[in-house]
Amino acid sequence: MEDDDRAGTKTEDSWAAELSPTQFAVTRQCGTERAFSGCFWDEKRAGTYRCVCCHTALFRSQEKYDSGSGWPSFFEAVGDDKLATIRDDSLGMSRVEVRCKNCDAHLGHLFPDGPPPTGLRYCINSASLELAPSDGGDVVRG
Numbered sequence: 001m002e003d004d005d006r007a008g009t010k011t012e013d014s015w016a017a018e019l020s021p022t023q024f025a026v027t028r029q030c031g032t033e034r035a036f037s038g039c040f041w042d043e044k045r046a047g048t049y050r051c052v053c054c055h056t057a058l059f060r061s062q063e064k065y066d067s068g069s070g071w072p073s074f075f076e077a078v079g080d081d082k083l084a085t086i087r088d089d090s091l092g093m094s095r096v097e098v099r100c101k102n103c104d105a106h107l108g109h110l111f112p113d114g115p116p117p118t119g120l121r122y123c124i125n126s127a128s129l130e131l132a133p134s135d136g137g138d139v140v141r142g
C-alpha cells in the first residue's frame with residue numbers, strides 16, 4: 001500500500017506535483033504572495049477556508065474581516081488545535097509564523113493588532129487556502 005495520501009509523509013516532489021507554483025512556494029517554502037495579488041483578500045462569500053494542501057478546515061468566513069493589508073485576515077481560527085505557531089525572526093522582524101498543524105504548510109503570520117473580541121490578526125496567504133462555499137458551490141483554490 002502506498003501511503004502518499006498521508007500528509008505528513010509526503011515528499012517535497014509530490015507536493016510540487018499537486019500544487020500550483022504559487023501554492024508550493026507559499027506553503028512548502030514559506031513564501032509570501034504579493035499584497036492584493038491573491039484571490040481571497042476581497043472574498044465576501046460565506047464558507048469555510050481550508051488548508052490547500054491537506055483540506056483541513058482552518059478558518060470561517062464569519063471570522064474574516066477587511067484588514068486593509070491585501071491578504072485574507074481572520075480574527076479567529078476554527079480551533080487553536082488546527083494551527084501551529086512558531087517564532088519567526090527572519091527579515092529582521094520578530095513575528096509569529098502560522099502553520100497548518102496537520103501537514104506543516106506555511107499559512108502566514110499572526111499579529112496582535114486585530115479587532116475585538118480576540119485582538120488577533122491571522123494574516124494568511126490566499127495561496128495556502130481553499131474556500132468551500134456554504135451554498136455548496138465549487139471549492140475555490142487560492
Ligand SMILES: [Zn+2]
Binds near residue numbers: 100
Ligand atoms: Zn494542511
